[in-house]
Amino acid sequence: xxxxxxxxxxxxxxxxxxxxxxxxxxxxxxxxxxxxxxxxxxxxxxxxxxxxxxxxxxxxxxxxxxxxxxxxxxxxxxxxxx
Numbered sequence: 001x002x003x004x005x006x007x008x009x010x011x012x013x014x015x016x017x018x019x020x021x022x023x024x025x026x027x028x029x030x031x032x033x034x035x036x037x038x039x040x041x042x043x044x045x046x047x048x049x050x051x052x053x054x055x056x057x058x059x060x061x062x063x064x065x066x067x068x069x070x071x072x073x074x075x076x077x078x079x080x081x082x
Contacts, residue, residue, distance in 0.1 A: 007058045013065050016072060018081050027058050030072055037079070046075040 008028040015025040024030045034042060034051050041047060050071045057068055076082035 007061075010057065010065070012069050012072075014069065016069065016076065016082070018076065020081070024072065027054055027068070030054055030068075031058075041079060044075070044078070046071070046078050050075045 008026065008031065010027050011025055012027070012030070015023045016030075017023050024033060030050070031054055034047055034054075037047065042051075050068070053068045053071050057065065073082060
């Protein structure tokens, strides 16, 4: 997948603070976190949907950022990261 840094640098409407103290502030931050998860975790439907939303926003901006943030929050809670 080709990454256009400009679009992936798009900021979330509000950063997401993780239990670890790290923050997800951009689409690239969220993508990097998802890709750093073990393969089994990445295959969970909540992560698959979060990644699909991220890609839609990064590619054409059709999705709203709050929708992406909401799905990321759901997935992070499910993984115990939030």
